[in-house]
Amino acid sequence: MIRFYHAPGTRGIRPIWLCEELGIDYGVEMIEFTKEFRASPAWRKISPLGKVPVLVDTADDLLMYESCAMVQYLLDRYGNGQLQPQLGTPEHAIYQQWNWFAESTFARPLGEIVNHGREFPGENLIPAVVAEMQNRGEQCAIAVGEAIADKAFILGDNFSAADINLGYSIMLAERFLSNGLPESIKPYWQRLSSRPAFIRATR
Ligand SMILES: N[C@@H](CCC(=O)N[C@@H](CS)C(=O)NCC(=O)O)C(=O)O
Known part of the structure; x- marks a missing residue:
């Protein structure tokens, strides 16, 4: 199961858009996008700089916090060669x-x-x-x-x-x-x- 921690209008749109294009199942948890929440020790444990988005893939026990890297992971893991040219070309x-x-x-x-x-x-x-x-x-x-x-x-x-x-x-x-x-x-x-x-x- 793919889960995103996200806030409206922010970079989580990239991997969520990709999931929508490819029909990949995902869930979204909206975080409180306040300075206080982003500085909290609990959130910093998940996202070291307190930023969004964060992706969790429970299938791989994976946690990521760079939006374009998430897009690439989702393509490579679940994309079946779609939406990117062949590697090495x-x-x-x-x-x-x-x-x-x-x-x-x-x-x-x-x-x-x-x-x-x-x-x-x-x-x-x-x-x-x-x-x-x-x-x-x-x-x-x-x-x-x-x-x-x-x-x-x-x-x-x-x-x-x-x-x-x-x-x-x-x-x-x-x-x-x-x-x-x-x-x-x-x-x-x-x-x-x-x-x-x-x-x-x-x-
Ligand atoms: N390079 C990171 C940037 C993440 C980022 O800056 N996210 C913004 C929202 S779009 C954020 O959380 N800003 C709060 C902050 O910088 O304190 C990515 O692409 O995921």
């Missing part, structure tokens, strides 16, 4: 590039906008820091827009888990970029966000 290398880009390059500055706003609320907020993170996030959105220009999905005609990982980052970009999403990325985002599995994962 150049296509798989590009697939992994976009997975890593999604979290470590694209979501990072956007996540820092959230963290900065939480740690330095009101008049303590440093607008130049937020503007810099927005600029970094916007550059990433533009890079995705260029890569997707002549394609339906990031690897070409076929939807893959890299679209899920990027999709969550685009969702953050839509929320936190001061000018919204660049036009070049909007049709791709429309394709992703209208998928029934995405809608079920975010309701």
Whole structure:
């Protein structure tokens, strides 16, 4: 049994969306997304930095706390070769590039906008820091827009888990970029966000 600890709007959307795409059974436990709960010793035992999401797979006695790694585990364990190119091919290398880009390059500055706003609320907020993170996030959105220009999905005609990982980052970009999403990325985002599995994962 797969179980996620999750909070609305957060990165747990990635592995939950994947489960919805593949028809993998899962359960969700919503945690209290307060500073106090995330700092509590009980939660820190499960998630050392107090973050969400967390995945528990009782079939393997497994506990994980990185969203894109969860997506890859679920694909490798339960995906029967679906939604990713064959391992060891150049296509798989590009697939992994976009997975890593999604979290470590694209979501990072956007996540820092959230963290900065939480740690330095009101008049303590440093607008130049937020503007810099927005600029970094916007550059990433533009890079995705260029890569997707002549394609339906990031690897070409076929939807893959890299679209899920990027999709969550685009969702953050839509929320936190001061000018919204660049036009070049909007049709791709429309394709992703209208998928029934995405809608079920975010309701
Ligand atoms: N790289 C991690 C990032 C996890 C993360 O930052 N989660 C956010 C919610 S989306 C969180 O729990 N933030 C609270 C905090 O940083 O204290 C992942 O992809 O799972």
